[in-house]
Amino acid sequence: MRSMLVIGLGRFGTHLAKKLAQLNNEVMVIDQDEASVEKVEPFVTQAQIGDCADEEVLRALGVGNFDICFVCISDNFQSSLEITCLLKELGAKYVVSKADREIHAKFLLKVGADAIVHPERDMAQRTAARYSAKNVFSYTELSDEYAISEVKTPGKWVGKSIREVNVRSAHDVNIIGVKRGSTILPLTDPSYIFQESEHLVVAGEKDNLLRVADMD
Known part of the structure; x- marks a missing residue:
């Protein structure tokens, strides 16, 4: 407190x-x-x-x-x-x-x-990001270049592991957590299998985040 x-x-x-x-x-x-x-x-x-x-x-x-x-x-x-x-x-x-x-x-x-x-500026940034890609649920800027976002798990990732998808190398983002309902759990195991019902907490450059969020 x-x-x-x-x-x-x-x-x-x-x-x-x-x-x-x-x-x-x-x-x-x-x-x-x-x-x-x-x-x-x-x-x-x-x-x-x-x-x-x-x-x-x-x-x-x-x-x-x-x-x-x-x-x-x-x-x-x-x-x-x-x-x-x-x-x-x-x-x-x-x-x-x-x-x-x-x-x-x-x-x-x-x-x-x-x-x-900057409440109005920050809200405008979050709103712009939220509606610039199909599957963004929350968005927080860390700097001019980097952000953290909650996104829907891309359909083509479901049933595959982080290692199989090769998230960091292929998409230039880091999966730092998974959201189940209202609970966010840290995600560090590369063998973790993506689930359709979960959302991902993703960190990286803004453009890369939005590309991942726009994937089907």
Whole structure:
């Protein structure tokens, strides 16, 4: 269990706070809007109304006690910048800031953000990948070139082993797991026989992943 502070309860901040709480983290949220705080309060450990652009408000939160502080301000980049800077000055261990534009991300990193999230860009990338091949069920970019994806087992692989298919050499991807229902199991045995009912967790260059996902 980790302790998280979520600043800003727009759509992204609200969904993030709820999901963090579902994953058994201790979550505190803060926003200026009373209605937004009241909506999230039943789902999190603690909820507070306040303006985090005010240094004294942040200081009172004890930001250095949280494992991660998320800055999820959606409609005011200047506030996001100021809050990110103040968090680091007040001893926050790790700050993740939301950015809608690349230029905003650069400034946030310069004032101390440890990591940046781009919700709209990331969703667009996942959606594009999901519908660019027939059999993609999930997709996560690791870098500009590499990704991990959950794909349907190609029909021509069913009944054959990883060794027989020669996955790595013939297709330039790595099978790192198999998904059965909601359970993902690591896959390291080259003699494993592919099953029609299972999905594969595949890692590799993006183009190679999509080619595998598009196979019949």
